Amino acid sequence: MIKSIRPLLRGSTYSGMLFAYCGAVASLPLLPFALLPLLAWRSAPEAVQTVLVLLVWAALIGVVGLVRITRRALIASARRLLSVPLPDPVAARRPARSGADRWRTPLWLLLHVALGWTAALVSGVLFLAGLALPGGWLGAGAGLSLFGWSARVEGGWQSWVVALGCLLLAAVVCAVVTNALRWLAPRLLGPSSAERLALAAERELHLAERNRLAHELHDSIGHTLTATTIQAAVAGEVLSADPVAARAALRSIEESARAALEDLDYVLGVLREEKAETAPTRTLADLPELLDRLRHAGAVVEPDLSGELAQVQGTLSRAAYRILQEGLTNALRHGAAGPIVVRVAASEDGLELGVVNRTGAAASASASAGEGPGPGRAAFPTSGHGLPGLAERVRLLHGEFDAGPDGPQHWRLAVRLPVRWSA
Template sequence: MIKGIRPLLRGSTYSGMLFAYCGAVVSLPLLPFALLPLLAWRSAPEAVQTVLVLLVWAALIGSVGLARITRRALIASARRLLGVPLPDPVAARQPARSGADRWRTPLWLLLHVALGWTGALVSGVLFLSGLVLPGGWLGAEVGLSLFGRSVRVEGGWQSWVVALGCLLLAAVVCAVVTNALRWSAPRLLGPSSAERLALAAERELQLAERNRIAHELHDSIGHTLTATTIQAAVAGEVLSADPVAARAALRSIEESARAALEDLDYVLGVLREEKAETAPTRTLADLPELLDRLRHAGAVVEPELSGELAQVQGTLSRAAYRILQEGLTNALRHGAGGPIGVRVAAAEGGLELSVVNRTGAGTLTGAGSGAFPTSGHGLPGLAERVRLLHGEIDAGPHGPRHWRLAVRLPVRWSA
């Protein structure tokens, strides 16, 4: 029984009833316009006139519901007063609504107004009855008259019982009206099928963008931290013996950190859904700078560049840079010293990228050497990036005690 009366004790029940009352009040300004047809048909029977007024009134209310601003206002108020989690309508990219979808808001508005008036009249009569009936506690009879019908209640404790019953029924009416509005709000104010598809497509684009940002962050920050760790170790070892080399390593650390901060600012701006600065664009044109940072870290790099790299289009060029950056980072982390071979060959048939480095014992399967922690997301991320570009990737042992990352990407030459 306690569970049954629990809705009557919640404040949300009465805030929902307030929402229903608002629907009744807002419809009042349209009532005078609904009475205008009676001026031209005064001879009609009273019942016909009543039906005509109600029909015109309903048509006017429904026409208000056709405006998109009405739907936005109803969704906002339903969220606040009914506590229903309704998403905002799809904005400018909203698809064309079908006929059934177009009439959902007018139907909701009519239901809202009808429940508002019904709830207001019934609960109002019951509430007033609950307040008036106890007036007969001195023994006098109390009578109520409504719409030509009269009810008389004898004084005494019977009036108190009937009064409490009226107040309880008024609360029940509030709960029923509120629950009816809550049940119908998601069905009539919620997203339509076309809007759900649009929201799903928008969500998919957001997830794709966040995955791309995650790849960018992993490639950029991961490479920078690896390179700066090695450069700091080199600077510490040669600080006394070769100050010039130490200063060069420290300058390289500064440049790497600055580039990583630019990438990080852009990523954080996107994740916060703020208007970020222009995205850092690292392309194959920045490859010499990347190789110089590796040399400052003490690595021996043997590049082999061929073809018109400047003719590679922007998106592919940026992806190729990130792929090489990830391959070189893995070579620094897991390599066992020795030269790192970097090959970039651009031709009309495709763009070929490869990184070959010497590996220590037990690292031919791609496991880390233990010098640097690794999340294990590098190669899967590369494979996903290459797959999206319709390319081919091969990573694994290459000859005795060597590891090779080889990628082939289709090329479209820029005009």
């Protein structure tokens, strides 16, 4: 019994009833316009006039439902008063709506108004009856007459029972109408199939952007932490013997950290959906600075640059920089002592990138020969996202990616990017 009347005890039932009443009240300003046709057809029978007014009134309500702002207002009010989770209509890249989708809002508005008037009349009559009938409790009797229908209850306790039943029935009407509107809202105010596709596309773009930012953050911060760790080790080793080299290493650490902070501020601003500053752009023009930071870390870098690199612009140049940065970071983390060969070749057919370094197997040979692994070349932990991230970046640019051993003592990263994909 308690479970059956539980909806009558919820505040959402009565806030939903208020929503239904608002639909009825909002349609009243259109009623005078619906009465205008009667001025030209006064001789029509009363039943015909009533039907005509109702049809014109419904048509005006449907026209209001075609206005775009009406749908937004209905969705907002339904979320608040009906407690129905409804997403906002798609604002950007709005798909072309079919005829059925276009008429969903007018249909909802008509049903909203119809249910609102039905609920207002029925619950209003029942509520008034519940207040009027107990007037006969002293034995005088009480009655109610409406539209030619009348009911009379002789006083005493019977009038109280009937009054309580009327009030309870009015509450039931509230619950039924609210549940009907709550059931209809997702079907008529919720996203259509075309809008759901658009929302899915927006979510996909949002996830793609977050993945791109994750790659940028991994490449930038990962490289900076690797380089600064090695540079700090170099500075500590040569601080007494070569203060000039130590100062150069510390200066390189400062520059690397400043560049990484710029990237971090940009990524965090985007992730927080704030208005971030302009994205830091690292291109092939910044490659000499990147190689200098590696030299300050104690690495021997042998660049092999050919072609018109200045003509490589936009997306291709930015992607090439990040690819080389990740390749050099891996060489610092996992490579052995020895030169790191960096190859960049630009031609009309494409852009070729390569990083070759000695592997850990070569490190063992160097150590046994007394060369040592070199300053700062201790093992680094790895997340395992570097090479897969590079492969995905290259795939998105329709390029070719290859990474693996190059002979018994070297590791080779080779990438080829088509020039036609530069922006």
